Amino acid sequence: MITCTRYHDISCGHRVYGHEGKCAHLHGHNYRITFTCAGDRDDVGRVIDFSVIKARLCEWLEENYDHRFLIWEKDPIAEDLRRLDPAVVFVPFNPTAENIAEHLVRVVAPKQLEGTGVTLVRCEVEETRKCSAAFSL
Numbered sequence: 001m002i003t004c005t006r007y008h009d010i011s012c013g014h015r016v017y018g019h020e021g022k023c024a025h026l027h028g029h030n031y032r033i034t035f036t037c038a039g040d041r042d043d044v045g046r047v048i049d050f051s052v053i054k055a056r057l058c059e060w061l062e063e064n065y066d067h068r069f070l071i072w073e074k075d076p077i078a079e080d081l082r083r084l085d086p087a088v089v090f091v092p093f094n095p096t097a098e099n100i101a102e103h104l105v106r107v108v109a110p111k112q113l114e115g116t117g118v119t120l121v122r123c124e125v126e127e128t129r130k131c132s133a134a135f136s137l
């Protein structure tokens with residue numbers, strides 16, 4: 001398999017509902033999110049132009065997650081947070097690095113990459129330089 005990769009950095013708030021320690025508090029990270037796409041090479045020899053990954057996936061992060069607070073829609077404090085800041089992002093998962101990575105691969109990328117002929121096969125979400133999770137198809 002031949003793949004093509006680009007990362008993007010965003011700042012984002014979240015809390016992990018049910019966490020036994022400090023991650024249950026509202027806090028944030030400077031996330032690095034790395035996208036790996038797979039597909040056939042075109043006549044030029046590319047899986048996908050790097051600029052298309054930027055336009056389709058990195059820009060989606062900028063518009064939807066950057067400088068926003070991610071909260072699980074079933075989190076008991078979700079509605080309170082929305083009253084404080086209507087720009088809070090309700091997500092259908094507890095926002096761990098693992099769940100963010102899986103959502104980007106399974107839900108966001110298929111729509112964003114429609115018509116390109118490539119698939120997002122792996123997404124790595126780094127909360128810090130030390131800690132990350134990745135989801136692969």
Ligand SMILES: Nc1nc2c(c(=O)[nH]1)N=C([C@H](O)[C@H](O)COP(=O)(O)OP(=O)(O)OP(=O)(O)O)CN2
Nearest residue numbers: 016019022023027095096097098127128130131133
């Ligand atoms: N498997 C996962 N474990 C944890 C996640 C996660 O998404 N997946 N998330 C968190 C918290 O978001 C937390 O902010 C990060 O925790 P931790 O690494 O313990 O915190 P620090 O980076 O501050 O590390 P220290 O060096 O211990 O200060 C927790 N776990």
